Amino acid sequence: MATLKQIAEACGMSVTQVSRALNGHSDVSESTKQRVQDAAEALGYVKNIYAANLVSQTSNQIMVIIEGMEKDTNEAVSSNIFKLLQGISSAAGKLGFELVIHLKNRHNAIDYVDFCRSRYASGVIVYGFNFGDKQFLALQDSSFPCVAVDILSEGKTNGCVVVNNVYYSQAAVSQLLDVGCKCVACIAGFEHAYVTVERLSGYAIALQSHGVEVEHGLIRYADFDAEKAKGTLAELLEAHPKIDGVFCMSDQMALGCMELLHEVGLRVPQDVRVFGFDGMYLGRFVSPTLSTVEQDFYEKGTAAVRLLADIIHQKRKERTVVVPCKLCVRESSTAKKDEKQ
Amino acid sequence: MATLKQIAEACGMSVTQVSRALNGHSDVSESTKQRVQDAAEALGYVKNIYAANLVSQTSNQIMVIIEGMEKDTNEAVSSNIFKLLQGISSAAGKLGFELVIHLKNRHNAIDYVDFCRSRYASGVIVYGFNFGDKQFLALQDSSFPCVAVDILSEGKTNGCVVVNNVYYSQAAVSQLLDVGCKCVACIAGFEHAYVTVERLSGYAIALQSHGVEVEHGLIRYADFDAEKAKGTLAELLEAHPKIDGVFCMSDQMALGCMELLHEVGLRVPQDVRVFGFDGMYLGRFVSPTLSTVEQDFYEKGTAAVRLLADIIHQKRKERTVVVPCKLCVRESSTAKKDEKQ
């Protein structure tokens, strides 16, 4: 593999000058720059990043850490995270950062701060942590710029990209109440996830502002899983036959619920109205079409990188980026009064 | 940041010995090993991989290259690739490899061989290339061990992980013919993708072995997109009203087709039978449930890493790994003769 030394020999000049020429320094003449570039091209030179980063004590690498990625991750979550990664990748490419992506599972646990230190990371983007996680705290306390997605995080070198879960959940549940629902159940996600807590709060606010009391028996956790949601709703219907609306914290779960309702002979939306969350592509293809809150994970990814870059360059002071969502009211939550019994 | 030198000073010994102790060499006494490890722990030492890889001229990094990852990648593809990545990540963790994942889009094009050379890559896993791609050829011709997923690739340092697309497509189409379909259309994927070509060939074989002639007018490309599939099938039905079976090369497209059939008043499976491909989770939740060929992308990922490791260690001679699929015949392709008009 060609090195600076070989180029220097080929051009009859010093290694120093070659390095400066290739890095576009000002104190090297245009003619030598050209000569060096040609020689580099001819020799198939490519910079050794280990040597370069070692001496410069920096890197332009961003670490992306995705927690909780076991084999059974469900399809909707997979797709969302992948879009997040695409957004990150795209923005990182534009801004000249390299990506080292770590999908954490039980076989590849590492110490993240050490990982960053051992490679002079420019910054970190994390997803999937819950509040109080040791490693999450360590990253926040470290000197590495750290942007969290879908969970709050503040600090001198920290920031976060979130959506307004409270607002949109409230809007969704309000829509259900506005079309006449009297008893709205809530199929929640992972009990301790930040988004779950926030959406639950939106659910409660909507009920209260409509003069409905929150009944804890109507709230169940189904870990964002369609199968679990289905089983959970079955139990709920058993205990509360008067349920006429279901707010699900993911579309995947909403589809599970619609399947169950179909099986037990309840019509959507005439008997029970359903609202999802996420905006999955297929929501438009099921029958009835699924009402949902559409999130843009790609946008979350690009926003995270831009925020991180700003923190790295000490530019922005506002450290919380809120990415907008879109409320999509479709058939599954529509009144259709004329068909109602 | 602590270095070997600092540990050496703390322990009163040479840098050499410290390096050996930490790397578990045999020619260092147990007592010093312990002493060094304690000091390293106390000082918060973490190995600088830039220095280590520079001198050893190696790395334990595997490059993962995913082609064609523009913003509009569809949900099913996203989810599949993410599962592939999870499988890769899990197996790499077990085998002690680090991952550098490159999701290629228009903003982050790089020369892959140069990329590998500049970081002493142990090997490469690629996904999404088509035959004849310059960069793909360059990787195959390079000295870097290279495993391709979902496309054939052979050579001294190359291998591939695929599924038997021909066989399963044939099985799917045969099932449609066996329940009485006389005119089976084919909604194909990207025209030049390897899997498309293979599945098309399975489609043709099934028809021929049932004594049905292949009619090219019944074959259309819809790029694995549900929306396009929907429009395409509409055109097809216009031109060929006798169509009573549709073989789709992805579930996503199959759902698009079912949506269209529903809209134009054709019943599934009584009037038209539908078969998908991929095995997406939601296929079990739509009504009618979707027949499909279930692929395991997680397994493809782990298989790819294991194969790559074997190539790196020059172990295996067989360089093509075939991951099994599962034929899932569900309602959408079932005859239901009694309900037929």
Place this chain on the structure above:
DNA sequence: GGCAAAAACCGAAACGTTTGCAATTCACGA
């Protein structure tokens, strides 16, 4: 032609590790 300033260039050290080779220490039997 001579001079100063600007432009272009170079030597050598440094980054933190690994490793070949040589030096030292040790145990143990003669």
Place this chain on the structure above:
DNA sequence: TCGTGAATTGCAAACGTTTCGGTTTTTGCC
């Protein structure tokens, strides 16, 4: 007590790059 071989240790070079400080060459001007 000494010699032998094995076990343990250290020196110094090497990996390929960047950069500090200094040197040489060129340029422009009187």
